[in-house]
Amino acid sequence: MSWSARGLSLLLLNAFVTAVLVVIALLHRAGPSDDGVRVHWLVQSQGESTRYQSHFKLPASTATQALYIESLSGAATIYLNGTVLAQRHIPAVVPALGGSQPMLVPLPSALLHTTGNELAIEQAGAPSTSTFIGASYLGDEALLAPHYAQRHFLKHTLLIALIIATLVLAGVSFALWLRRRHEKIYAWHALTCVAGSAYCALPISPLPLPSIWLDALLLLFFLWFVVGAAWLGICLASKPQPKTWQRTTYAVFSSSALIVIASLFCTPQDFRDAVPWAYMGIIAIGTYTTATVFWRQYFTRWDNTAFWMLGAVMCICMVSLHDGALLLGLIAPDDGFWLAYGAPPPVVVFTALLLRNFVNALTESESLSRELEQRVAAREAQIASNYQALQRAESDRVVSAERERLFGDLHDGLGGTLIATLSRLSNEGAGDSAVALGVQTALEDLRLTLDSLNPEERSLRAVLAPLRERLANVCADAEIALVFSLNSLDDDFELPKSQTLHLLRIVQEAAMNAVRHAQGSSLRITLHRIANDEGVKQLEVLIDDNGRGMPTSADARPGHYGLANLHRRAMQIGGGIEWLSLQPGTRVRLTLPLV
Amino acid sequence: METRNRVLVVEDEAQTRERLARAVSADANLELCGTAANCAEARVLFAEQRPQAVLIDLGLPDGNGAALIRELIAVAPETLFMVITVFGDETHVVEAIKAGASSYLLKDASALRVARAIHEMFEGGSPISPAVARHLLQRMQVPSEPKRAEPAAQLSARERDVLLLVAKGYAYLEISEALDVSVNTVGSHVKQIYRKLAVSSRGEAVYEAVQQGLISDLSSGRPH
Numbered sequence: 116m117s118w119s120a121r122g123l124s125l126l127l128l129n130a131f132v133t134a135v136l137v138v139i140a141l142l143h144r145a146g147p148s149d150d151g152v153r154v155h156w157l158v159q160s161q162g163e164s165t166r167y168q169s170h171f172k173l174p175a176s177t178a179t180q181a182l183y184i185e186s187l188s189g190a191a192t193i194y195l196n197g198t199v200l201a202q203r204h205i206p207a208v209v210p211a212l213g214g215s216q217p218m219l220v221p222l223p224s225a226l227l228h229t230t231g232n233e234l235a236i237e238q239a240g241a242p243s244t245s246t247f248i249g250a251s252y253l254g255d256e257a258l259l260a261p262h263y264a265q266r267h268f269l270k271h272t273l274l275i276a277l278i279i280a281t282l283v284l285a286g287v288s289f290a291l292w293l294r295r296r297h298e299k300i301y302a303w304h305a306l307t308c309v310a311g312s313a314y315c316a317l318p319i320s321p322l323p324l325p326s327i328w329l330d331a332l333l334l335l336f337f338l339w340f341v342v343g344a345a346w347l348g349i350c351l352a353s354k355p356q357p358k359t360w361q362r363t364t365y366a367v368f369s370s371s372a373l374i375v376i377a378s379l380f381c382t383p384q385d386f387r388d389a390v391p392w393a394y395m396g397i398i399a400i401g402t403y404t405t406a407t408v409f410w411r412q413y414f415t416r417w418d419n420t421a422f423w424m425l426g427a428v429m430c431i432c433m434v435s436l437h438d439g440a441l442l443l444g445l446i447a448p449d450d451g452f453w454l455a456y457g458a459p460p461p462v463v464v465f466t467a468l469l470l471r472n473f474v475n476a477l478t479e480s481e482s483l484s485r486e487l488e489q490r491v492a493a494r495e496a497q498i499a500s501n502y503q504a505l506q507r508a509e510s511d512r513v514v515s516a517e518r519e520r521l522f523g524d525l526h527d528g529l530g531g532t533l534i535a536t537l538s539r540l541s542n543e544g545a546g547d548s549a550v551a552l553g554v555q556t557a558l559e560d561l562r563l564t565l566d567s568l569n570p571e572e573r574s575l576r577a578v579l580a581p582l583r584e585r586l587a588n589v590c591a592d593a594e595i596a597l598v599f600s601l602n603s604l605d606d607d608f609e610l611p612k613s614q615t616l617h618l619l620r621i622v623q624e625a626a627m628n629a630v631r632h633a634q635g636s637s638l639r640i641t642l643h644r645i646a647n648d649e650g651v652k653q654l655e656v657l658i659d660d661n662g663r664g665m666p667t668s669a670d671a672r673p674g675h676y677g678l679a680n681l682h683r684r685a686m687q688i689g690g691g692i693e694w695l696s697l698q699p700g701t702r703v704r705l706t707l708p709l710v
Numbered sequence: 711m712e713t714r715n716r717v718l719v720v721e722d723e724a725q726t727r728e729r730l731a732r733a734v735s736a737d738a739n740l741e742l743c744g745t746a747a748n749c750a751e752a753r754v755l756f757a758e759q760r761p762q763a764v765l766i767d768l769g770l771p772d773g774n775g776a777a778l779i780r781e782l783i784a785v786a787p788e789t790l791f792m793v794i795t796v797f798g799d800e801t802h803v804v805e806a807i808k809a810g811a812s813s814y815l816l817k818d819a820s821a822l823r824v825a826r827a828i829h830e831m832f833e834g835g836s837p838i839s840p841a842v843a844r845h846l847l848q849r850m851q852v853p854s855e856p857k858r859a860e861p862a863a864q865l866s867a868r869e870r871d872v873l874l875l876v877a878k879g880y881a882y883l884e885i886s887e888a889l890d891v892s893v894n895t896v897g898s899h900v901k902q903i904y905r906k907l908a909v910s911s912r913g914e915a916v917y918e919a920v921q922q923g924l925i926s927d928l929s930s931g932r933p934h
Binding site for chain 1: 799818839
């Protein structure tokens with residue numbers, strides 16, 4: 116935002132604040148000019164008391180007459196023709212501070228004389244310099260009552276409502292501070308609210324205290340309110356230096372001590388005379404400090420916070436201006452200090468900012484803790500998976516090493532012997548004998564066992580590959596066209612190790628049977644996944660030849676070792692095997708349930 | 711009639727040696743130029759006969775077959791070596807390929823298969839199993855990976871694809887379909903991979919030797 120735009124915004128804010136204050140002023144000033152007759156008082160000082168006197172004639176109206184005083188300070192007794200009409204007990208504080216309250220006193224017709232009447236107000240214990248009486252009117256009670264009600268609302272009801280609301284805020288802040296001692300800002304907020312409320316409540320509370328004590332208490336509350344508000348603003352704006360904090364503490368406590376000492380040793384009149392200057396000092400220093408700090412902090416940046424803080428400060432400055440003028444005697448003290456009306460907006464702003472900070476901190480801490488939880492969970496999962504991978508790698512390594520050792524042993528031992536035997540049989544012309552066939556089968560079985568032991572080759576396709584190669588060679592020798600169809604099998608399709616070896620043996624044995632006995636010209640081996648009638652997933656293995664077909668069914672030849680063997684192997688892995696006739700040829704169909 | 715390819719068989723077990731020899735002799739296009747039972751006999755026969763192909767067992771009584779392959783290839787780089795093994799397991803096969811062998815054969819292969827395998831080798835084919843492919847993938851570098859200090863074989867992207875598919879259990883025909891190339895091309899990729907591994911293993915051997923101070927001058931030295 117550019118500087119001119121900032122200026123304009125501030126100007127608008129200023130205008131708004133001024134308008135609000137003008138409305139308050141107009142409400143205060145709305146006197147009953149047409150609804151009553153202005154009363155002119157004669158002031159008489161009687162030592163430590165003051166007496167106001169006025170004479171009037173009974174008007175022609177027959178309605179109930181009343182006396183309406185816009186503002187009157189301190190305790191008072193009102194007489195009509197020598198008879199006590201009303202008594203009021205409120206503390207006699209410095210009138211400028213807001214101790215003046217409106218009064219509406221009905222004049223009983225029985226006491227009124229047609230010839231002439233005397234009204235008198237006595238204020239015991241208050242010299243005329245310390246009392247104040249605002250504009251007063253005589254007239255029809257029904258007409259004057261609304262004026263009184265409006266002013267009573269403004270000077271009493273509204274004030275009490277504001278005080279209660281502020282005290283509630285103070286309670287919340289204090290509770291927060293108790294839980295979070297290191298966040299002093301909540302304590303400052305509570306102090307500001309309590310001091311402000313006490314300051315506003317004291318003049319309208321019927322406390323039976325000597326007037327000098329009341330004045331001193333008011334001054335103390337005012338001091339703490341200003342200091343609390345300034346410090347709260349500074350804390351909200353930036354992180355203050357500990358040195359600043361120390362100095363402020365010294366200043367506040369020494370000022371407070373000074374006020375207490377002065378109230379103990381000065382005469383009430385001297386103290387009362389000094390009070391306006393003390394207020395002036397507090398207002399001046401407080402306003403200056405707050406304004407400069409805020410100006411420095413908030414005018415250099417431009418965001419919502421800055422806008423509202425500057426608005427709040429402006430509000431305080433305007434009110435201070437009015438109250439300062441009041442203290443200097445430039446304005447009649449009809450209305451007293453406006454602080455009570457000027458303070459709530461900044462307090463609301465401060466509270467809102469404080470709440471926002473609190474909520475932000477809460478949200479951030481929640482999101483951080485959530486993030487932490489997620490990170491911990493992810494890390495745990497990673498560690499677990501790493502651990503599993505490690506375990507698997509370790510077990511693979513062990514199996515691999517063992518398999519390598521087995522290869523070495525079998526290469527020189529059993530394998531070598533089988534090969535030598537096979538070679539001897541072949542060299543002696545018995546290469547096709549049953550013995551040679553048995554030795555060859557044993558060798559092939561050994562190879563299958565070793566193939567199935569490879570820990571790195573888990574996918575069925577990869578495990579089948581060596582068998583495919585060997586079968587391809589056998590088929591090439593026998594001039595049989597071999598087709599392996601694995602297209603519908605995923606690359607990473609795996610079977611449990613216990614099933615794999617049996618499956619390899621079944622495929623090898625069925626295929627070798629076809630090569631040796633079927634006398635066909637083609638052999639097709641198909642593996643694919645299917646679902647049976649009940650929807651159970653299965654692996655289906657088909658070994659099809661186009662040879663002469665089976666002489667009889669498998670069941671009819673229970674003694675046939677090869678077929679019984681295939682049957683047994685299929686049963687062992689929970690599968691089923693069947694022999695089907697093709698035209699021409701035979702199909703061996705193995706089904707294996709997949710878990 | 712065209713000249714027949716001369717084949718030497720080196721195998722310590724007498725029956726197997728005889729069977730392999732008969733298988734070679736049985737093929738009209740192959741000529742058995744001798745059989746050896748150990749490294750010493752093999753060296754003599756090789757020097758005398760200069761065969762075009764050698765069937766060789768790795769476990770020989772007086773030495774290691776792989777070392778012999780390396781030695782003979784250094785003398786006659788054009789000779790093709792086929793290692794004969796009981797199981798075709800990756801430990802043996804990779805050791806042989808590193809030494810410079812082009813193919814491997816199971817010891818119990820039929821006479822027909824023996825002859826066919828030798829012909830396939832002459833035609834440029836190299837068999838490979840998933841386990842071997844996995845082994846090669848683990849030890850051979852892919853260009854995108856950062857270079858290591860020691861010389862290592864670098865696979866082209868296509869060679870890597872071929873190895874990956876072999877490792878997954880695909881046959882040559884399936885790989886040729888998947889990569890949209892001919893079966894022969896797949897075979898020549900595998901052969902190229904084997905060659906790279908052998909070259910790199912020779913490089914590694916030189917590197918090791920230099921590291922150990924065995925060879926001080928690379929230009930004059932030749933690994934043994």
